[in-house]
Amino acid sequence: MTTTPTAFKTAVSTAASIAILSSLSLGADQPASFDGLQLPLDAIGMLEVPGPDYPRLWAEDDLNDHKGGAMRIAVPNDVSATPLTHGTWERMPNGRLLWRLIVTAPESKHVNVAFEDWHLPASGEAWISSIDGRYILNRIPPADNVNDGELWSALVFSDTAVIEISVDAHERNELIENTTLTKVNAGYRGFGVDETRGSSESCNIDVECPLGDDWWNEIPAAGVYTINGSLTCSGSMINNTANDETPYFFTADHCGISTGNDQSVVVYWNHQNSTCRTGGASGNNGNGQYNQYTSGSTWLADNSNTDYTLIRLNSDPNPSYGVTFAGWNRSNSTPTAGGVSIHHPNCAEKRISSVQTVYANGPYWGVNWDQGRTYYGSSGSPLFNGNHQIVGSLCCGSSFCTNDSDDFYGRSISQSWSGMSSYLDPTGSGVISCDTLNPYGDGGGGSGACCTTNGTCVPNTNQNTCDTVGGTFYPGTACADVTCGQTDPTGACCLTSGSCIGNVSSEACNSAGGDYQGDNSNCGSVTCEQPDPT
Secondary structure (H helix, E strand, O other): EEEEEEOOOOOOOOOOHHHHHHHOOOOOOOHHHHOOOOOHHOOOOOEEEOOOOOHHHHHHHHHHHOOOOOOEEEEEEEEEEOOOOOOOEEOOOOOOOEEEEEEEEOOOOOOOOEEEEEOOOOOEEEEEEOOOOOOOOOOOHHHHHHEEEOOOOOOOOOOEEEEEEEOOHHHHHHHHHHHHEEEEEEEOOOOOOOOOOOOOOOOOOEEOOOHHHHHHOOHHHHEEEEOOOOOOEEEEEEOOOOOOOOEEEEHHHHHHHHHHHHHOOOEOOOOOOOOOOOOHHHHOOOOOOOOOOOEEEEEEEEEEEOEEEEEEEEHHHHHHHOOOEEEEEOOOOOOOOOOOEEEEEHHOEEEEEEEEEEEEEEEEEEEEEOOOOOOOOOOOEEEEEEOOOEEEEEEEEEEOOOOOOOEEOOOOOHHHHHHHHHHHHOOOOOOOOOEEOOOOOOOOOHHHEEEOOOOOOEEOHHHHHHOOOOEEEEEEEEEHHOOOOOOOOOOOOOOOOOEEEEEEHHHHHHHHOEEEEOOOOOOOOOOOOOOOOO
């Protein structure tokens, strides 16, 4: 680990280029430094950790993936950095103070950070973004403070991220005393970055396909999550008999959530492809988004024999995400026919697999698949019976697209009910089953398509979500059946600094004094003129 002032080349390293990004994709709610009035990024302190050793990591994964456990996607790096010891302070024009720190893990595919000492002052506001400003995590307000005093970020899809915190001047010391960056995790696979090693097996079926048509009340409940910023599994929101939208999340014990790391859980919602891909294409990287997530949780119960863990998320998912609460069934009888599993193979876009046969096998339900299979990263995903109720979570198995082998799901809801009954049946009703709760009406998160203002289509969303982004809503419609308006073409823009920014319209490039390189051009295929050295 090294700490240095920033002296580096990046696609975007000037105030002008940050201003372009701001005008393209951000509203008023954006990092304070994006106004272009602060110190340039090359004046901000940097903390560097080692990047991934890809050959070694891939070799380890080839040996370890089949042993079970959560799938590794990043290498953790321990650090210790505070606003007193690292980074750069400055006073903003409005009198507030701004602290920024750049963290980098060279050649990584994504990074995430953790503050295991965290309490934002009342006037504070924090942001984390990629160095080029293209990936900006949700604003972090004081309301996100938790009793455990930790903050674990979502993924930033870059090898370099900028952390910034602004506070009123009189709360500077409070921030310093309660803020310690302890982890910078270097990502090397998963979440669509496995260009050379595939995303998921090609027989796995997008939830947008016809197989998912009858399951749009349950599909929004399923999510993929990270633990400790380095491991990942699947799981699902789960309902309770009070139908009160308590954010209970159900997954597998072997994924490793405990009282020691429950605050590190970050759940991603609606990470799914916008269309149904068939044939080999369904195994490739899709176009799923990563900007809907919920951070932090509290461990409630688990059982290693039936392989389940129940946690409560620290906060409710944003209503605009359309997250639903899956039903459950605790009967010991063999689950009704017509069931499915909804999962994230290789933590890729959400897939659905249909059950051919299911049978009891000790503490597990054995499953043989009809359509689709599971893969590394699917661990913890829910098994639904034909009545759309969870009966277990994925423990283990040897099912892949290349075979017809079985998977095994813990029979936890029936055999370990005593550990979760106070949470899932708070009314003491004693019922055997509970149906899915969809707070958004029929179809839930999948009630229609939304054409956004930039011409893209968001599938399986609801009216409220679409209205939030200023889109046009088409109820009961798939993206494949609508044509969204097209935006102006974009391309690469060479800035006067010699750096390049991609996906910029000609108008935006020219307004920043740049040289537009043509429609559909990209920074990888153009050479920008470099300024004379000074």
